[in-house]
Amino acid sequence: MEKKYAVILIRGRIGMSHDKKKTLDLLGLYRKNYCVIIPATKEYEGMLRKVKDYVTWGEIKPEVEKKLIEKRQEIDKKKNKPKKFYRLAPPIGGFERKGIKKPYTIGGALGYRGEAINDLIERMLR
Numbered sequence: 281m282e283k284k285y286a287v288i289l290i291r292g293r294i295g296m297s298h299d300k301k302k303t304l305d306l307l308g309l310y311r312k313n314y315c316v317i318i319p320a321t322k323e324y325e326g327m328l329r330k331v332k333d334y335v336t337w338g339e340i341k342p343e344v345e346k347k348l349i350e351k352r353q354e355i356d357k358k359k360n361k362p363k364k365f366y367r368l369a370p371p372i373g374g375f376e377r378k379g380i381k382k383p384y385t386i387g388g389a390l391g392y393r394g395e396a397i398n399d400l401i402e403r404m405l406r
Contacts, residue, residue, distance in 0.1 A: 283320040286340035286348075286397050287328065288313065288368065288404075290380050290389050296334065303330050308364045313404065315366040317345060328392075332383075336390055338397030351405055368404035 289309040293301055307327060308316045317340060318324045328337055348366050375389035382388025384396075393400070 284340050284345070285318050285320050285324065285328070285337045286315055286344075286401060287318060287335050287337040288315045288397075288400070289335050290375070291334045293334075300331050300334065303327050304334070307331075309335065310365070311367075313368045313370060315348065315368050315401065315404075316364060317348070317366075332391050334390070336384060336393055336397065336400070338393045339395060340401070341395075341398050344398045344401055347405060348401065368401070369406045371400060371403040372406075373403060 287307060287309065289304065289312055292312050293304065296304075304310070307318065307324075308314075320339070328335065352363070352366050376384065376387055378387040378389075380389045383391040384393045385391065
């Protein structure tokens with residue numbers, strides 16, 4: 281089975297440079313608390329490194345991915361296709377202790393978090 285990343289936009293786009301906004305557009309992240317699932321390739325990993333100060337990501341488990349798919353039943357009315365992003369609520373209990381401006385490695389919410397992304401998604405599903 282192919283490894284996939286779940287990517288969640290934590291911080292807003294106000295004041296962000298144009299190239300980082302373009303990268304988020306290519307990922308399909310348009311608003312805070314949006315989540316996308318992408319394959320773990322070198323190209324996507326480069327994009328994630330570029331916007332690491334605004335997103336968090338990690339390997340998603342298949343059962344959590346199933347919950348996301350069941351939760352979302354939105355259809356893009358113009359194209360009659362399912363949308364590529366998932367709308368999530370803010371996490372129950374909040375983000376990590378040091379907030380949304382620090383990396384996950386030192387107790388914040390940003391950057392790579394590995395398997396811990398599944399716990400965050402569970403807290404954001406309502």
